[in-house]
Amino acid sequence: MKLATIENGTPDGALVVVSADGSRHLPAGMTMQAALDSWNASEPALRALAERLDAGEGDSTNGIAFAAPLPRAWQWLDGSAYRSHGELMETLFGTEPPPPGRPLMYQGLSHQFLSATANVPLPREEDGIDFEGEFGIVTDFVPMGVTPEQALSHIKLLVQINDWSLRALAPVEMKTGFGWIHAKPACSVAPFAVTPDVLGDAWRDGRVHLPLAVDWNGERFGNAEGGAMEFGFHELVAHAASTRSLCAGTIIGSGTVSNSNFREIGSACIAERRGIEMLDHGKPSTSFMHFGDTVRMEARLRDGSLLFGAIEQKVVKG
């Protein structure tokens, strides 16, 4: 089942169910947050709408302005679960590797998630504007202390995220140990949130086993496989819920999708390429984004169909 949120002038928009091919939609009569607040009750009603869409009902999605599936959320926790990404960041920024055996995670800005096609207003090019292609999950209410196995059943939706980063501002914030405020403005999210069953066996071990294609200014920049996470999403959920319960609508990100054969497959963020240049030539040569630059991100099922829709954005002076 594919869900999306249509902009309607309210902060949370209107939830719709979308046909498998993304071409038609039916209104759900609630918000995404409300659906997640009582998922066991709302899921059957939403699935009934999905069946009507399968039978050909619904209005065209042409010209529809999709918001992010959750235009705002009560909690956004971003992991960094791809070790090859972490190693390249340690190379680039001269930071220490993290303690082994536990996921990396920070709490980020959640009061605004940009739509997949919104311009991205940022204050200064010299802040080191970078995209970060990620997969993410959305939970219902998760009790404190769940095991990874229990956590798996709380993963209700999968999403695709561009976690914007301001790289020049990141190292000084990391050094404080307090995490990021300046380096992490609002993320963007692809239009469709999907239930895990849509992926078939591409959803297993709490991981999205699909490549994430990233184009920068119209040229392929990376196509790394999502399945290479050191910790699965279920382990990230359990990590997050160790000393807190998670509210319904908690979004957890994978961190930048990255594979150890990054020289062949490319990267989902510019900082990684700069890390590779550090390794190969002793210094980075690729610059970060300029105002007017575009980025496109998409994931396709093995049959070639777009899964989450596409993120396609331009960075502008804010």
Place this chain on the structure above:
Amino acid sequence: MKLATIENGTPDGALVVVSADGSRHLPAGMTMQAALDSWNASEPALRALAERLDAGEGDSTNGIAFAAPLPRAWQWLDGSAYRSHGELMETLFGTEPPPPGRPLMYQGLSHQFLSATANVPLPREEDGIDFEGEFGIVTDFVPMGVTPEQALSHIKLLVQINDWSLRALAPVEMKTGFGWIHAKPACSVAPFAVTPDVLGDAWRDGRVHLPLAVDWNGERFGNAEGGAMEFGFHELVAHAASTRSLCAGTIIGSGTVSNSNFREIGSACIAERRGIEMLDHGKPSTSFMHFGDTVRMEARLRDGSLLFGAIEQKVVKG
């Protein structure tokens, strides 16, 4: 003007205006978040209710169950603006001092703020359960890039916070540079949020110039002055808004209230006392909280009246 939220079975509760002495209330017919979303429109209506309370109207607050003023918020950013607190933490945890000239701040759990009298369920005593007495502010919408002077006018309400911390879990999370997930469960907030004018000249330079009295298991533990912040709240707001706009209802904390004469005036958290013991005896001797322990925190105006009401809580096994 004093505002509070009454528990009514909904996640956001019902906003009330409270008389200056906290004894009577009148319903505002909206939530605190709604009031903050359009503060310029709602403030005159709320002030009209406050005048009716001044004239003797309103129902008794006896037996009323107050929630936190914002039972949940879209954004909670906690500073660490008292240098003497920072120095004692560096002593206790062996961490480096932060880069000078810029505030310290992290983004924390905001989907739940506990009421001032709720039991606090935490999983394990050995996590190092600690209270942290703080002052805080609540903003309306703040545009990206405001100056500290502009930020001052966006500070609509002052609050008093207990920022619960799990000290044994903090150092390993700090070392990652990603900030805290495990070490920072939900905060508690005193019942009354007040407009800055209530403080008279005790609100100046973006600081609360009042002592915060902290009692642990019925014994005075600290009474530090709030005015000793290295950076005022207006500077914390401007710092937070450097690369993002702040949503209405953003709560920003001062960090643990602390004064450099901590040996005389005491502390607003246990970790500080342990830091002092490190300085004086080479090792800490005061243990963190046990299940069943209580903490009380209150701030009084110079005339002796309770400003925010009191936080009075018990830690229990969660």
